Amino acid sequence: MRFAFAGCDRNLSIFEALVAASWQPVKIFSVPEQEGIAYHGALLACANDHHISLQLDPLRPHDLLALEALACDILVVGSYNYKIPDWNEHLPYAINFHPSPLPIGRGPYPLVNAILHEHRHWAVTCHRIDATYDTGAILAAQTFAIDQFDTHESLNIKIQIAAAQLAAQIGQKFGALWDAASIQSEGDYWPLFSAADRTIDFATSVHQIRLQLQAFGKLECCARVNHQEARVKSGYAWFEPHNLAIGQVAHEYASNIVIACKDGFVVFNDWQFVQD
Structure with a gap:
């Protein structure tokens, strides 16, 4: 052929x-x-x-x-x-x-x-x-x-x-x-992901944030960190009770930053602020 x-x-x-x-x-x-x-x-x-x-x-x-x-x-x-x-x-x-x-x-x-x-x-x-x-x-x-x-x-x-x-x-x-090709049955069309899909909302659950970080990876998620727009290539979220405000920075070390979400924390390992 x-x-x-x-x-x-x-x-x-x-x-x-x-x-x-x-x-x-x-x-x-x-x-x-x-x-x-x-x-x-x-x-x-x-x-x-x-x-x-x-x-x-x-x-x-x-x-x-x-x-x-x-x-x-x-x-x-x-x-x-x-x-x-x-x-x-x-x-x-x-x-x-x-x-x-x-x-x-x-x-x-x-x-x-x-x-x-x-x-x-x-x-x-x-x-x-x-x-x-x-x-x-x-x-x-x-x-x-x-x-x-x-x-x-x-x-x-x-x-x-x-x-x-x-x-x-x-x-x-x-x-x-x-x-022998078979005709397809009814299906669904998935448009290209939107900016909203890749935007992390700290008011949502650890489960949702984990999925976003896994789903986008090097394609990058977006988040607001200290009132600034950030792009995130890698991170992790875990469940843990806390009394911090949602979106509050809980810890920083080297290039890592830990932020409180609804039911736990999320750490961004590879991230940067968007330059104006």
Whole structure:
């Protein structure tokens, strides 16, 4: 199979698994880098190794025409921010690897809500690309467990591992899986997380604050500390009775700051004030 890949570095494992299955890459599409979410340096190295081009501009209809001229069989998508144009007139196949157990968690970045909503089972799903986001018929899925200790970073790694396993299966059995793809049932769409989702309110519980710190990780939470806006990359919260005012700084040591919340304390380990 001759394939084009559209995605970013965190789904490099998909590209590598398909190459290992003797699929031949003809072009890579990626996105401008966004700290914590999207990088393309590793894919650029792959493009150079395979003597193919990497494009950062959005994939447009004329790019599909160019892929047709390259005798491309299939467009493979994983973590690509741009909508894929109608491919049916130019390519035999197009599939997407989505980091959720579809039809649950359609949308641009479901990892955060997987932790905020306390899911205990998760998946990467491979589906046909159709006219609407993440709704195409499902070829296969790779499931795995997540627990109360998982963070944004650990879930990201689990998804990469599952994606590689799923891509290996797709690479070996594509024709049969495409023909047997199952129509999705009713599902739900999760929009990209909001500023409110990532803002820590010390009047809420230790449980809620823990979930936010785990769900966002290096994507950062926001908080008001001593009446100043702060960005938080890591921290921990624990239950403990106290008589302090909510939001009061209880302790400071080196770069660590401890703040009282409704039913305990939260410590920020890696954080900084937002510069005006």
